[in-house]
Amino acid sequence: MVSQIISAVGVMVVGVFVCALYYWLSDKILQVIFPTPSGDIQRASRNLNRRAVVRPWLFLGPALLLLGVYLVYPVIATFILSFYDRTGSVFVGLSNYRWALQDAGFRQSIFNNFLWLLVVPAACTFLGLVIAVLTDRIWWGSIAKSLVFMPMAISFVGASVIWKFIYEYRGAGETQIGLLNAIVTFFGGDPEVWIAMPFWNNFFLMVILIWIQTGFAMVILSAALRGIPEETIEAAVIDGANGWQIFWKIMVPQIWGTIAVVWTTITILVLKVFDIVLTMTNGQWDTMVLANLMFDWMFRGGGDSGRSAVIALVIMAAVTPIMIWNIRQANRETGGH
Amino acid sequence: MTALATRIRRVGLPRLLVHLSVLLIVIIWLVPTLGIFVTSIRDRDQITTSGWWTAFSSSSQTSAARLGDPSEQRQEGDEYVITGNVFEEGAGGTVRAFGVRVQEPAAFEAGEDADIGDGETLMVNADGSYVHSKNTPFEGSRGQRVYLSVATPPEFTLENYERVIDAEGIGQSFINSLTVTIPATIIPILIAAFAAYALSWMDFPGRAILIATVIGLIVVPLQMSLIPLLRLYNEVSSIFGVPSKTYAGIWLAHTAFGMPLAIYLLRNYIAGLPKEIIESARVDGASDFEIFMKIVLPLSFPALASFAIFQFLWVWNDLLIAIVFLGTGRGQLVLTGSLNALLGSRGGNWEILTASAFITIIVPLLVFFGLQRYLVRGLLAGSVKGG
Structure with missing residues (x-):
């Protein structure tokens, strides 16, 4: 056990050392290949220019290699695999896509993903905004914020255990040890198996993600709220606006850009939601979502790379508009650099 | 506290309401995690018999015990009496109720002098001591079986x-x-x-x-x-x-x-x-x-x-x-x-x-x-x- 940790730390040290050595050594080699002799000024300046041309690529090399192998190549390969059969060796044209259009499980997943997309980003942003506004006004606001932010550090699997315990079901008449059923029976209701109620169980799973992500929305929106110029609020107060009007008509429009950022960030997260569904229901009781369906097809019956590639591409297609928007936004900010 | 917040407060909601809503939100956000933490240090039998939110009060459990057998009986006046304690040596707890039938394990309050038929009476006190009496001598070789509703104090453990x-x-x-x-x-x-x-x-x-x-x-x-x-x-x-x-x-x-x-x-x-x-x-x-x-x-x-x-x-x-x-x-x-x-x-x-x-x-x-x-x-x- 301890030796495993030592080897991990060793890898870290060696890895960092090898990285540093690469950058240092490549720089040295560059200087040897393109020397700058003090006598020959023309040659020296030519070689200096050559170094300047090569050097950026030495610095970028390892990062580009990793990005290429682990992200760019797979995106292309997944696209190609979607036209091949389950083993990835026989070209089958559009038949995987046709399968997806007709498959009940795929439709169910699309429907559930839409539900998640409708509810989770909206709920997180709204709750985050409300909590940000409220906590900005009280002296213990930063403690409160920190506690709401805390689930952000908890893994989706850990959060699933936490909430599964809340949804725990015992037969009617027995002592309920799950908080939700205990509350329901306290008020005279009947205990329910919450995660096995088709349609509604989706919302019980969404609660977990909302619980985790609201803190994120709150932190970012709270920073944006602080950036609102005071004069605009003052002017509204003088004009006799009430708190509600100030919030909706003065504050919210000014942080619209930030709200959009929070919304899209959570949207991307929702499209990739996997752990929660896997650990809570594993897609049973009509809770399947695209990421889990994709994983399922990756291994089901030896795996079907064609079908799971199609499902992955659907997720990718949903993310693409946000990706383009991000790139344009960043280009505008850096002035096209 | 920024000046901005001060201004909103002048025109906005009453302060107390803000405090209360934030408190409520924090509690909602914290309770799930608290739940698994408290549960993780509870005794495993208590986890299944009561909710974690009751962990700090004592929980009731039903258990069974056997009273002393007829060989321990004494004659007191015209009654025959067996006395003792339902708890084994070293085990503790507080009896809340008792009964002699498994269907009604909590038929009688602790300390009550219960008539259990055949001219027998039984009284089990909260500390577990009991008095079992009868107007004729006890017969047979085994003692009476009793069912107890025992309050066990909260137990926390790192065993899990x-x-x-x-x-x-x-x-x-x-x-x-x-x-x-x-x-x-x-x-x-x-x-x-x-x-x-x-x-x-x-x-x-x-x-x-x-x-x-x-x-x-x-x-x-x-x-x-x-x-x-x-x-x-x-x-x-x-x-x-x-x-x-x-x-x-x-x-x-x-x-x-x-x-x-x-x-x-x-x-x-x-x-x-x-x-x-x-x-x-x-x-x-x-x-x-x-x-x-x-x-x-x-x-x-x-x-x-x-x-x-x-x-x-x-x-x-x-x-x-x-x-x-x-x-x-x-x-x-x-x-x-x-x-x-x-x-x-x-x-x-x-x-x-x-x-x-x-x-x-x-x-x-x-x-x-x-x-x-x-x-x-x-x-x-x-x-x-x-x-």
């Missing part, structure tokens, strides 16, 4: 933790998680920092396109990478005769998947460093390598720390990459994977699940509370500025 760390393999998984996380957090930083420096301070054709590509790659779903990478890993393993599921494989995967965000965050920061410092170092004849190591890296510490925390939380909490790129044997199962497996195999054993879950979340929580400042800074740099 001992059990999961050892028998359920959580201890080994903890080590495995560290093995995955430490290199996968540190190594990407250096690679990304060099790339970020090149993208900020070096001029070369295609720079704008590269930056755009990196920003685009931030949102590429992992799902797109899984199938080709799994095939690639299998091919590499069959060509070189090495196992396809290794720690080296997952280190590289995490390094690569964290790379776009790392480059983006670090570039935002490094590009914002004062131009004069870097230009003057260049004039002094420092090479880019020296400028990077001696000036840029130390100045970028806050950004490096922010990214390190992100990457640490992301790698530690990851399940998908771990189940795809690592094996399911004890030597490679990380905490999230173990917890997922336990949810399947130990579905109802909450003492095991809660203790395991708490071990899984404690390290990220410590990191979170210890380094929250850097985390918030990184979030703001990553989201507000660039979008």
